[in-house]
Amino acid sequence: xxxxxxxxxxxxxxxxxxxxxxxxxxxxxxxxxxxxxxxxxxxxxxxxxxxxxxxxxxxxxxxxxxxxxxxxxxxxxxxxxxxxxxxxxxxxxxxxxxxxxxxxxxxxxxxxxxxxxxxxxxxxxxxxxxxxxxxxxxxxxxxxxxxxxxxxxxxxxxxxxxxxxxxxxxxxxxxxxxxxxxxxxxxxxxxxxxxxxxxxxxxxxxxxxxxxxxxxxxxxxxxxxxxxxxxxxxxxxxxxxxxxxxxxxxxxxxxxxxxxx
Numbered sequence: 024x025x026x027x028x029x030x031x032x033x034x035x036x037x038x039x040x041x042x043x044x045x046x047x048x049x050x051x052x053x054x055x056x057x058x059x060x061x062x063x064x065x066x067x068x069x070x071x072x073x074x075x076x077x078x079x080x081x082x083x084x085x086x087x088x089x090x091x092x093x094x095x096x097x098x099x100x101x102x103x104x105x106x107x108x109x110x111x112x113x114x115x116x117x118x119x120x121x122x123x124x125x126x127x128x129x130x131x132x133x134x135x136x137x138x139x140x141x142x143x144x145x146x147x148x149x150x151x152x153x154x155x156x157x158x159x160x161x162x163x164x165x166x167x168x169x170x171x172x173x174x175x176x177x178x179x180x181x182x183x184x185x186x187x188x189x190x191x192x193x194x195x196x197x198x199x200x201x202x203x204x205x206x207x208x209x210x211x212x213x214x215x216x217x218x219x220x221x222x223x224x225x226x227x228x229x230x231x232x233x234x235x236x237x238x239x240x241x242x243x244x245x246x247x248x249x250x251x252x253x254x255x256x257x258x259x260x261x262x263x264x265x266x267x268x269x270x271x272x273x274x275x276x277x278x279x280x281x282x283x284x
Contacts, residue, residue, distance in 0.1 A: 024060065031143050032065040032075040035268035036261055044141025045176070046110065046152050046169045053168040058106050061096025065273045066258055067112050067145040069093050070120050074270055083125045091121030093145075094153065098125045101155045108156040108165050114145045115245050118153025130154040130162040135180035137166070138173035144257040146250045148178070163187040193228045202235030246276060255280035 025043045030036060043051070051057065064074040072095025073079040080095045082088040083102030090099050094111025098121035101109050111118045113131040122129025130153060137152040144150055152169075156162035163184070172181040197219060205212040222228055244250050254277050261268055262277065269277070 024057065027060055029143060030060075031067070032063050032077070033261070033268055034076055035265055040141075042141065044152075045138035045171070045173050047141070049169045049171060050110075050165065055165075055168075058100075061094070061100055061109065061111075063096055063111070064093035064117070065270050066143075066254070066277070067093040067114060067117050068254065068273050068276050070116055072096075072098075072121055074272055076270065089124065091124035093117035093121075094155070095121050097155050098122050098127060098129070101125070101157060102127050104157075108154060108161055111153045111155060112142065112145065113151045113153035114149045115242070117145075118151070118155070122155055128154075128156050128159055128162045130156070130159075130166060132166060132170070132184075133180075133182070135176075135178045136170050136182055136184065138171065138176045138179050140173050140176040140179075146245075146253040147257065148253065149250065160187065191227070193225075194231055195222060195228060196231050196233045198235040199232040202233070202239070204239075246279065251277065252280040252283050 024047055025040055027040060028037050029040050047057075062075050062077055062080055064070075064072055065076075068074065069092045072090035072092030074092070080090045080099035082090045083099050094109075094113075094117050097109035097111040100106050102125035111121070113119060113129075118131050119129040131151055132153070134149070134151055139147075139150050139152060142150060142152060154162045154165045154169075156165065167184045170182070170184040173179040203212070203215070205215070219230065223230055255262065258269075258277060262274075266274055266278075
């Protein structure tokens, strides 16, 4: 955002932006009112929302729980009613996870639908600008206002957001029993099963079981394969010149790419 600091939750990385990201400029032109910037997991590396040198956002439902990340501040600001909507990023869940943990809507557009020009990259080929809102209608209005082909973004696609349509039946994909992983957390497993039972009782809702195995295999590439190398490239300047500027957990995750050619 022009005139405001961009930090990526790293003190030494901080600079004052002289221009706004395309998506920010589009929304301001459409009449959005800028309230401010929000905190996040450092360099969008994390799904917990607390990996920051500054005080981290508190979960809006239960302050004792993690807010979810990496775009924790954006989700909490919406959930607390501070703003109508907020922007974040979603490379591997950074938008949808904090939305889910704060009981709001998290919209991840298809890759290239929203320009990432001016967005600090995490993993360039996967990064998406995500939208947080209190309702699907609000999130879709933001999407329609922000979606535009941007020649300055090599991943941008000329695909304007269509009108929001509501299916006659709500089909919800859920992991099949062989795909569910709770890592010994019996409380989480019981809660998950109970929630599925509640959903199955709702009129107009159909649960579709899916094999999550291919998704889990892809997820392993994020921090043990080519995409962690992309993260390393994105922060190469500060990582090479001042590695201690990064939080130890961030440095460890991204530094895993140092063993790759």
